[in-house]
Amino acid sequence: MRLEVDITGKTFMNAAGEQHDVIAGVSFALDAGEVGVLVGPSGCGKSTMLRILAGLDHDFQGRVSRPVSARIGFVFQEPRLLPWRSVEENVRLVVPLVNDAKLSALFEILELDTHRNHFPGELSLGLARRVALARAFAIEPEFLILDEPLASLDAALAARLRDQIAMLVDGRPVITLLVTHDVDDAVRLGDRLFLLSPRPARILADIPIRAPRSQRGDAEVAAIKLDIMQRINGGPTGRDAS
Amino acid sequence: MPRLLSFAVLLATWWIGSLLAGDAKLPPPPTVFATMIAEARSGDLFFHLGVTLARVALAFTLAMSVGAAIGYLMGRVRLADRLGDPWLILLLNLPALVVIVLAYIWAGLTEVAAIAAIAINKLPTAVVTVREGARALDASLDEMATVFALPRWKKFRHVILPQLSPYIAAAARSGLSLVWKIVLVAELLGRPNGVGFEIGVAFQLFDIPRLLAYSLSFAAVVLLIETLLVQPFEARASRWRPRAA
8 A cells, every 4th residue: 555646847827817736746656554644834735745646636736645535534634523413422433333342442542431421512622623533543544634633731641642553553454644743743653754835845855764763762863863953944945845 | 481471462462453343353362272173073183284384394394305406406516506506596587476377277177286376485595595505515514524535424424414404494493484375375376275275265155264263273283393393493403502501
């Protein structure tokens, strides 16, 4: 199973009728079991790219090939829960045949067990995000897309969820694509980091991280982060593109 | 309690009014209630109420189901909206009386004509309200349903229908009150039974107690249906909303 992406261009028309280039040229490939991380300034077209990869937007130049009828788990930037269904119903809706024990374990990991019967309107944003994560995990996806899944969570919980994501990803052959602008998350979770330019997006650098996730010590993470920061802030490409 | 109180105030006002206006114009409550009981005993009251209710139920169901389907289509498909809009504006502004009279002329003084006329009067408001709802559907939830590959029926039932339900409830509510009003006119003009027919007879005989007896029984039935059926349904449909303080 493999995801191959070669988007050569994506433009869209704004309300005033002006044309905007969102993506200039992005191509990469990911194998099952690999976590790719898109890192880039906000507004650089990351979310647009995810929508294309998930098959929600077909209006672009280039080619995307992903495994046919792969189960996709998508954690959107905003939780996108059904407000009129309880937390549990929201998850069960996308996985009607879910194993009860597995679901309970998932709720426990994400600390949602006391909120099963609440409606999304009664949850804080952080909790709602966890429900969205539970929904994406519950379907046991073959292609997992995470759009800023850890934003607006407190640091301790974010770290725990990061470990959970890592565990899921290591446990099953899943193609994972993560969008974040937190370099720390990117380095701790990713196998390959794609640094993106400001809009229209191009890949500035493709940085592989060879050490297995569980063996990345703080020193190593810090070294990679330093390298990335230098590329983003200090590199000539970062400057003249803005 | 406040409901009972307001009912008592209504009765008192009525009684005082009848004292001022004289029995001939506005009979006092006991006279009207006596007529009501007499009509109920003979079975006429329930027969006519039942006939009217059946017409209301048929016309309402017909108009709501067809109206909701057309409204959804017009809200989702641009071409349908363009094609349907002139018809909608025409129907919205066509006086009820015109529809009823034309229906009776074209289809004869039949049950079908009466029910069709009532339904056609209610149809456009249902279309307009549900169309508004279909236009306001949340595209981000639609995307969620697509990504997670929800089957069509499930998506309709769990994602689309709950978004439409406040609009459908609003259409039902306003439509029901419209149907209550129009059904009596349709009966008055071309049916040999029903509350509207009885009121027409009472009008011709200037039998005011009977006129009021039928009008008030009808109003009581409307009130009963609103509190026992419509309001619980609305409460259930909106139970996920955080309660207003």
